[in-house]
Amino acid sequence: MHVAVAWYQAGRGRRIGTERQLAKALRRLTPYAPAHRGLELAPLLQQLRELSARGSLDLPPPNL
Numbered sequence: 001m002h003v004a005v006a007w008y009q010a011g012r013g014r015r016i017g018t019e020r021q022l023a024k025a026l027r028r029l030t031p032y033a034p035a036h037r038g039l040e041l042a043p044l045l046q047q048l049r050e051l052s053a054r055g056s057l058d059l060p061p062p063n064l
Helices: 002-011 015-032 042-054
Strands: none
Touching: 002 015, 015 042
């Protein structure tokens, strides 16, 4: 959920909302890594970390 909201916030130009949602997504998904119920989380978590560090609102599609 937080991943989708981060992209939504970025699309609306809201940097703080994007940063907070990326942080929440990382915090909530990390305990389930590297995979959960057949979904590989490692690539998504890596992407979220990189996007958080970059601080840009130009987000590419999520790595699912």
